[in-house]
Amino acid sequence: MLGNAVVISILLMSLLCLLRLNVLLAILLSALSAGFISGLGLQKSINLLIEGMAGNLEKALSYILLGAIASAIAKSNLTIILIYYIANFIQNRRLVFCLSIAFFACFSQNLLPVHIAFIPLLIPPLLPLMNRLKIDRRAVACALTFGLKAPYVSLSVGFGLIFHTILRDQLIQNGIEVSLSDVSSVMWIGGFSMLIGLLLAIFVFYRKPREYQETFLKESVLGVLENPKMQIRDVGVLLGAIITFVVQVFTNSLPLGGISGLFVMMVLGAIKWNEIDEVMENGFKMMAFIAFVMLVAAGYANVLKATGDIQSLVDFAASLSGGKLGGALIMLGIGLLITMGIGTSFGTIPIIAAIYCPLALELGFSVSGIILLVGIAGALGDAGSPASDSTLGPTSGLNADKQHNHIWDTCVPTFLMYNIPLIIGGVIGAMLL
Known part of the structure; x- marks a missing residue:
């Protein structure tokens, strides 16, 4: 198993990221190493990488469009109004700040499914306040990741509806008849487990004050201290954001929701005709790197699948199970390893369900137990993976003043x-x- 191309490649990616190599380069080198070790060859590995990038094209397009919406919101007073009320509510309560960030982040997965697009918009203006309160940004990273992940793991709403639907469909395809309500009735355990982790991060491990240098961002919060007023333009932006949510819910298409929201903002004059280029360019600046990392991560996943070693890894886990407890631990461990490499919970479930379902049945797990095992095995690793949007998003906001490291302050x-x-x-x- 030590010669398994998937294991070696993921360990290499983790090591390179810990050594602070650029995430994009780390993924590319790890993908090539997986192809080389498995005998695919470098040229075929590159071809597979490029072919696999198509797997995240919709997500990348969604991020760019949502980035444009976030850019439009940034030109309005909506963010300033939100920051004003957050600042007044928090005052000098560091722990309340972190819990509030986690609370607001949860809405990005269901109520207003902009996912990580809100982070570069909301977090940088709050950095001076965080510096003044001496908040450890690792706690805020944990709060943001909780909001990005726990809702879709536990609730069948927004992105959670997509995740639970994938889980249900894959279980059905592998001989386990379940409904969406069956999935949601047990996956709350995953959300509750993450809540425990959030509370440990905020109240135990990252509670102590941490000093950060004052930066150029200091002046950006001064205007927030004045009571802002909502203008007509702000109403147009807000309606556009609501349309984005409504269209996404009824069509299950984030790109269509993003386009609809931008169109409404333009029709209502929230985005002026001569500002469209600026809004789109700012959206690209905000989200393009993350979108491209997600594209390359999908290509990396394609290379890992082509090696054939994911199957052997799962088979190896089955041979070592030795009972329900051992089987559960090994299945979750393998799920963690695979998701760490692929960087997406949504893409991991189809990979593992085909083997985990018959294995779990053989070990005597109930249908509810199998739902939970496959769901959490797929969700594991999304938090902590250098290539995951659940970690790239928090870093994009917290590192606005270059004082937050992606690996050591977010991923670890x-x-x-x-x-x-x-x-x-x-x-x-x-x-x-």
């Missing part, structure tokens, strides 16, 4: 705070259900 803390509770919650839940 979120990996520890969420993957360990998810494994514990998944094992206990699967054994008891």
Whole structure:
């Protein structure tokens, strides 16, 4: 198993990221190493990488469009109004700040499904306040990742509806008849496990004050301290954001929702005709790097699948299971490893469900236990993966003043705070259900 191309490649990616190599380069080198070790060859690996990038084209387009919407919101007073009320509500309460960020971040997955697009818009203006309160940004990273991940893991709304639907469909395809309500009735355990991790991060591990240097961002918060007023243009932006949510819910298409929202903002005059280029360019600046990392991550996943070693990895796990407890631990561990490499929970479930379903049935798990095992095995690793939007998003906001490291301040803390509770919650839940 030490010669498994998937294992070696993911360990290499993790090592390169820990050594602070650019995430994009780390993924590319790891993909090539997987292809080389498995005998695919470098040229075929590159071709597979490029072909696989199509797997995240919709997500990349969504991010660019949502970035444009975020850019339009940035030109309005909506963010200033939100920051004003957050600042007044928080005052000098550091712990309340982190909990509030987690609370607001949850809405990005369901009520207003802009996912990570709100982070570069909301977080940088709050950095001076965070510096003044000496908040450890690792706690805020954990709060943001919780808001980005826990809602879709546990609730069948917004992105959670997509995640739960994928989980249901893959279970059905592999001989386990379940409904969407069956999935949502057990996946709350995953969300509760993450809540435990969030509370540990905020109240225990990252509670102590941490000093940061004052930066150029200091002046950006001064205007927030005045009571802002909503203008007619702000109403147009707000309506556009609402349309984005409504269209996405009824069509299950984020790109269509994004286009609809931008169109409404232009018709209502919230985005002036001569400002369209600026709004789109700012949207690209805000989200293009993350979108491209997600594209390359999809290509990396395609290379890993082509090696054939994911199957052998899962087969190896099956041979070592030795009972329900051992089987649950090994299945969750393998899910963690695969998702760490692929960087997306949504793409991991189809990979593991085909083997995990018959294995779990053979070990005597109930249908509810299998739902939980497959769902959490797919969700594991999204927090902590250098290539995941759940970590790239928080870093994009918290590192606006170049004082927050993607790996050590986002990936490592979120990996520890969420993957360990998810494994514990998944094992206990699967054994008891």
